[in-house]
Amino acid sequence: METCTEVAHGDVNIASDTRECSVTQAVAPPAISVPVRRVRARSWSGWAFVGPFMAVFALVFLAPIVYSIYLSLFRKQLVGGNSFVGIENYQRALEDAQFWSALGRVAVFLVVQVPIMLGIALLVALAIDSGRLYGRNFFRISIFLPYAVPAVVASLMWGFMYGTRFGLVGNINDAFGVSIPNPLSPDLVLAAIGNIVTWEFVGYNMLIFYSALRVIPTSLYEAAQIDGAGQWRVIRAIKLPAIRGALVIATIFSIIGSFQLFNEPSILQNLAPNAITTYFTPNLYAYSLSFSGQQYNYSATIAIIMGVITMIVAYVVQLRGMRKEA
Amino acid sequence: MTTLTPDAHAAAPTAGAGRTGRPARPVRLRRAYSVDRPRRSITLTVLTAIVLVYSLIPLVWLLINASKTQADLFSSFGLWFGDDFALGSNIVDTLTYDDGIFVRWLGNTLLYVVVGAGGATALAVLGGYGLAKFQFPGKKAVFATVIGAVAVPGTALAVPTFLMFSQMGLTNTPWAVIIPSLISPFGLYLMWTFAAEAIPTELMEAARVDGASEARTFAQISLPLLAPGIVTVLLFTMVATWNNYFLPLIMLKDPDWYPLTLGLNAWNAQAATAGGQAIFNLVITGAVLTILPLVVAFLFLQRYWQSGLAAGSVKE
Numbered sequence A: 001m002e003t004c005t006e007v008a009h010g011d012v013n014i015a016s017d018t019r020e021c022s023v024t025q026a027v028a029p030p031a032i033s034v035p036v037r038r039v040r041a042r043s044w045s046g047w048a049f050v051g052p053f054m055a056v057f058a059l060v061f062l063a064p065i066v067y068s069i070y071l072s073l074f075r076k077q078l079v080g081g082n083s084f085v086g087i088e089n090y091q092r093a094l095e096d097a098q099f100w101s102a103l104g105r106v107a108v109f110l111v112v113q114v115p116i117m118l119g120i121a122l123l124v125a126l127a128i129d130s131g132r133l134y135g136r137n138f139f140r141i142s143i144f145l146p147y148a149v150p151a152v153v154a155s156l157m158w159g160f161m162y163g164t165r166f167g168l169v170g171n172i173n174d175a176f177g178v179s180i181p182n183p184l185s186p187d188l189v190l191a192a193i194g195n196i197v198t199w200e201f202v203g204y205n206m207l208i209f210y211s212a213l214r215v216i217p218t219s220l221y222e223a224a225q226i227d228g229a230g231q232w233r234v235i236r237a238i239k240l241p242a243i244r245g246a247l248v249i250a251t252i253f254s255i256i257g258s259f260q261l262f263n264e265p266s267i268l269q270n271l272a273p274n275a276i277t278t279y280f281t282p283n284l285y286a287y288s289l290s291f292s293g294q295q296y297n298y299s300a301t302i303a304i305i306m307g308v309i310t311m312i313v314a315y316v317v318q319l320r321g322m323r324k325e326a
Numbered sequence B: 001m002t003t004l005t006p007d008a009h010a011a012a013p014t015a016g017a018g019r020t021g022r023p024a025r026p027v028r029l030r031r032a033y034s035v036d037r038p039r040r041s042i043t044l045t046v047l048t049a050i051v052l053v054y055s056l057i058p059l060v061w062l063l064i065n066a067s068k069t070q071a072d073l074f075s076s077f078g079l080w081f082g083d084d085f086a087l088g089s090n091i092v093d094t095l096t097y098d099d100g101i102f103v104r105w106l107g108n109t110l111l112y113v114v115v116g117a118g119g120a121t122a123l124a125v126l127g128g129y130g131l132a133k134f135q136f137p138g139k140k141a142v143f144a145t146v147i148g149a150v151a152v153p154g155t156a157l158a159v160p161t162f163l164m165f166s167q168m169g170l171t172n173t174p175w176a177v178i179i180p181s182l183i184s185p186f187g188l189y190l191m192w193t194f195a196a197e198a199i200p201t202e203l204m205e206a207a208r209v210d211g212a213s214e215a216r217t218f219a220q221i222s223l224p225l226l227a228p229g230i231v232t233v234l235l236f237t238m239v240a241t242w243n244n245y246f247l248p249l250i251m252l253k254d255p256d257w258y259p260l261t262l263g264l265n266a267w268n269a270q271a272a273t274a275g276g277q278a279i280f281n282l283v284i285t286g287a288v289l290t291i292l293p294l295v296v297a298f299l300f301l302q303r304y305w306q307s308g309l310a311a312g313s314v315k316e
Helices: A001-006 A014-027 A031-032 A036-072 A088-094 A097-129 A136-148 A151-162 A170-176 A191-214 A220-226 A233-240 A244-259 A261-267 A282-291 A296-325 B005-016 B026-033 B042-065 B070-077 B087-133 B137-153 B156-168 B174-181 B186-199 B201-209 B212-243 B248-250 B261-271 B278-314
Strands: A072-075 A081-084
Touching: A001 A097, A036 A072, A036 A296, A036 B070, A036 B087, A036 B156, A072 A296, A081 A170, A081 B026, A088 B201, A097 A136, A097 A191, A097 A233, A097 A244, A097 A282, A097 A296, A097 B042, A136 A191, A136 A296, A136 B042, A136 B278, A151 A191, A151 B042, A151 B278, A191 A244, A191 B042, A191 B201, A220 B087, A220 B137, A233 A244, A233 B156, A244 A296, A261 A282, A282 A296, A282 B087, A282 B156, A296 B156, B026 B070, B026 B174, B026 B261, B042 B261, B042 B278, B070 B186, B087 B174, B087 B278, B137 B186, B156 B174, B156 B248, B186 B212, B201 B212, B212 B278, B248 B261, B261 B278
Parallel strands: none
Antiparallel strands: A072 A081
């Protein structure tokens, strides 16, 4: 009995726990005879499993966060070393036009690229899950394949293809006598990066959606058929609600990814030095500040501001996603 | 399920094949299209093939151009072969250029993947199992901390991590790359949800009643049930470590410790520097060699993985 209340009380997935609980009661009556002492001892044993993760986590996640908060409150001076400046670095960031332009750029990227990418991923996942494709395993594996390609290779590869010299764009221009504008020009480079990121992550998101779709019980589809529901109705009434959790998770990961945009612009910089500035994205800006400018304190400030913004946006998305579920 | 069978089959064409269903068809054909085996659609296949082509064209481009000489790269059409088929000599050049530095980078990458991704998977499996199957004090705090920390841009944390590691004397050593790779919050999340589904609590209870320690219950009862999930997490952490760019970029100065990603970018950047030798053919061939092991590993693991997915969808 103790195990039952133990398992059921207050947790994230109460529903499944209570179900397990009733199963335990029905199937395994011997559990009742487990002495109380043993149950209490077990209550700490979870730490034996979670402990190692949390220890390393504290070292590589929590410590740097604390350290960067510390850094952001100081300023290094030529004379006198570090001095406490309070929120001065934050005030500076608020008035920093370069930071705002970087933030604006990733915001545009987020609003345009993420819905396109997730939309394509969802459509493909639904198509593959519908079982109505010829060779669906080939589709699933091939579309996922770009995820296995490092961002460096993806950026170099697309960068070469974008090239007007020996890239596909140059080929097409020569062959058809047209002049497609250079994707690596300052006006188009953000879209060019959006295309690279979409290419890299469509398959990954597709797989998240597809895995969520696979665990929907077939009996639901059978019931829908008996009710005479068509494909679209099944998608709207059964499939999309069932994978809402996956949709929210994928959206949050994509938001985080957009705010962290670094690899692709950083690598393309060699191919398009005029189009990609040192403050192209907030991350690139933070990187340039600390590794070219030695402004570690201000760089940490930018990192923290971006962290807070990301957390707020991710939290709002999570809240909205969960509310719809209710 | 059994009682439903006649009805389900009768209704199958309507929903299974959408609006085009023909309920009046002979019994034999009706049976062919069930919920599990709906009618194939050419239109849908063609539409999805657009995404397929989009996904594969760049890889085809890469493969074709890995067979070209530096001169052909500039003079021939991108999606067809050049005058000389130089794949062999490109591979040899890639592996031997600059005293075989590429092989050294490959070895470094393997080291980072084996220790980093292997360790990350082990930690995520243990942690996910603990979170899914145990109640313990501070569990909610663990949940909140991990979820909260994931939202902090990891790449932006790199600066303080770099400064910390540099004070600990870890920068410019393999540890600087390996230690941060050991944490995969996404792996933890995957393992958590997987363990919650895959391991019946009553099975663990039974083992405990039989007097098995928690460690033994984990190793003998839970671990085999977690195998498909472990493969999935291993795949994701492997990809993450193999493809890691930002972390080594800030942590490593010495090209001898570079992973492949950093090395390739250095080769590419070489063309832009004054007096640097342009070796785009080696960059492209190196890129092919870089993605090849991962693609092979992925296709190989896919077999296990499919069984994992199938196991998940059995539950009714």
